[in-house]
Amino acid sequence: PPSAHPAQTQTPRSSRMSREEQAVARARKAFETGRSKCLDYRILQLESLKRLFVEKEKVIADAMKKDLNKSEVGTQLFETMGLEGEINMAVKNLKSWAAPRPVEKNLLTISDTVYIRPEPLGVVLVIGAWNYPWAVTIQPLIGAIAAGNAAVIKPSEVCVHTAKVMEDLLPAYIDKELYPVVTGGVAETQELLRQRFDHIFYTGNSVVGKIIMEAAAKHLTPVTLELGGKSPCFIDKSCDITIACRRVAWGKYTNCGQTCIAPDYILCEPSLQDQVIAEITKAVKEFYTENPQTCPDYGRIINQRHFKRIMALIDDSTVALGGQNEEADCFIAPTVLRDVKPEAKVMQEEIFGPVLPIVPVSGLDDAIKFINKGEKPLALYVFTPDDKVVQKMIAETSSGAILANDCLVHYSISTLPFGGVGNSGMGCYHGKFSFDQLSHLRSCLIKKLNMEGVNAMRYPPHTPTKLSRA
Numbered sequence: 001p002p003s004a005h006p007a008q009t010q011t012p013r014s015s016r017m018s019r020e021e022q023a024v025a026r027a028r029k030a031f032e033t034g035r036s037k038c039l040d041y042r043i044l045q046l047e048s049l050k051r052l053f054v055e056k057e058k059v060i061a062d063a064m065k066k067d068l069n070k071s072e073v074g075t076q077l078f079e080t081m082g083l084e085g086e087i088n089m090a091v092k093n094l095k096s097w098a099a100p101r102p103v104e105k106n107l108l109t110i111s112d113t114v115y116i117r118p119e120p121l122g123v124v125l126v127i128g129a130w131n132y133p134w135a136v137t138i139q140p141l142i143g144a145i146a147a148g149n150a151a152v153i154k155p156s157e158v159c160v161h162t163a164k165v166m167e168d169l170l171p172a173y174i175d176k177e178l179y180p181v182v183t184g185g186v187a188e189t190q191e192l193l194r195q196r197f198d199h200i201f202y203t204g205n206s207v208v209g210k211i212i213m214e215a216a217a218k219h220l221t222p223v224t225l226e227l228g229g230k231s232p233c234f235i236d237k238s239c240d241i242t243i244a245c246r247r248v249a250w251g252k253y254t255n256c257g258q259t260c261i262a263p264d265y266i267l268c269e270p271s272l273q274d275q276v277i278a279e280i281t282k283a284v285k286e287f288y289t290e291n292p293q294t295c296p297d298y299g300r301i302i303n304q305r306h307f308k309r310i311m312a313l314i315d316d317s318t319v320a321l322g323g324q325n326e327e328a329d330c331f332i333a334p335t336v337l338r339d340v341k342p343e344a345k346v347m348q349e350e351i352f353g354p355v356l357p358i359v360p361v362s363g364l365d366d367a368i369k370f371i372n373k374g375e376k377p378l379a380l381y382v383f384t385p386d387d388k389v390v391q392k393m394i395a396e397t398s399s400g401a402i403l404a405n406d407c408l409v410h411y412s413i414s415t416l417p418f419g420g421v422g423n424s425g426m427g428c429y430h431g432k433f434s435f436d437q438l439s440h441l442r443s444c445l446i447k448k449l450n451m452e453g454v455n456a457m458r459y460p461p462h463t464p465t466k467l468s469r470a
């Protein structure tokens with residue numbers, strides 16, 4: 001009977017597809033219409049995305065307060081202002097970034113047209129992390145839109161309220177077919193990873209980074225991995241310890257230490273340790289008052305799982321400052337640990353919390369040796385007025401970025417590539433680097449059919465006389 005025919009008993013294909021598969025299929029179909037390639041359309045989308053940050057400032061800030069106890073000003077400073085700046089830069093420069101890039105020619109191509117043409121890759125998967133959820137999810141999206149791609153956006157489920165705001169608001173501001181939002185946890189991310197993308201842009205920890213890369217390998221999909229790690233901070237005896245410690249305390253305790261480029265630990269000579277502790281203590285009081293738990297500018301640990309993880313890192317070290325905590329409030333006070341041994345628990349993994357170990361070293365050479373024994377970090381900090389010390393640190397170590405005499409602020413310079421090396425990641429972005437990262441730089445050589453005589457040398461028969469004539 002006709003109804004027994006398999007084609008007639010099958011449910012329509014779309015209803016058998018997972019939500020994730022459907023989102024990817026919709027994005028690909030939208031990409032195939034070609035509208036994301038139009039420069040004016042890209043600019044329209046970027047401008048509209050920027051409007052979201054202005055018009056929904058309050059909604060965004062409320063969710064960030066609930067997720068991480070971030071203040072409204074903190075949210076603007078560390079998340080949305082940077083995104084607006086990136087959008088302005090992309091809008092201003094898009095026509096020149098996307099234009100063909102002529103290159104130097106060689107003798108054989110002197111009369112030809114030779115250039116690089118940046119082209120969209122197709123459908124990009126953006127997987128965000130929770131610590132600066134807007135910055136790390138939307139910044140890659142800005143690059144994806146600017147480069148003319150479609151993008152599936154997967155916010156981190158860990159920042160519950162912000163993920164919901166992204167799911168609700170993004171489709172109201174940008175093309176929801178080209179840039180769909182898929183929410184959910186590990187299962188949903190893994191279902192997304194089974195789909196075929198043209199690029200995967202992942203921000204998060206290195207363990208999951210390996211899962212992402214393995215999934216991408218099945219489709220030979222290129223990846224950008226923005227990972228973390230232990231970013232060292234060397235304080236040289238030559239520097240103004242008060243200023244150095246204010247800057248380190250700010251870099252460490254901002255967002256309750258949950259910053260991928262936060263200084264993870266301090267290296268300094270034993271004779272400096274007491275002074276460093278005293279100055280960090282002063283800075284912490286100045287920034288967060290005597291009681292950080294009631295200070296509106298001091299954040300919270302994202303959830304109790306991370307609270308327990310961080311507290312478990314402390315118990316074999318000596319607390320020199322802080323240590324107060326309250327699990328129900330996900331509160332851990334700004335903490336400093338003294339005389340920390342390299343084998344202590346806190347030195348075995350990225351801390352990602354407001355705990356700052358001091359590991360004594362005998363000097364610059366010893367610090368360099370210590371840093372080079374570990375994985376290549378995302379950021380490396382050195383505090384000294386002595387340029388020779390800075391240059392030696394630069395020359396003898398490797399890291400995603402190196403910053404002398406401050407913390408974190410290299411992130412805000414859109415003309416610098418932001419990314420890791422080795423265990424801290426691969427690929428980079430921000431500004432034009434985002435555009436290039438999510439473009440295919442296609443080589444184009446346009447020859448004419450004349451001047452056939454110059455080709456004689458390369459055509460067989462390859463007799464020695466041909467070469468000598470050349």
Ligand code: NAD
Nearest residue numbers: 128129130155156158185186189204205226227228229260
């Ligand atoms: P997370 O737990 O939110 O994970 C990030 C994403 O990975 C989420 O969308 C989640 O759904 C997905 N995910 C988690 N486990 C998975 C699994 N088993 N399989 C597939 N997908 C999975 O964030 P996190 O990893 O806790 O983020 C913190 C880390 O991110 C830190 O190591 C930090 O240094 C790093 N980080 C790096 C940067 C950077 O720019 N380099 C920025 C922010 C954070």
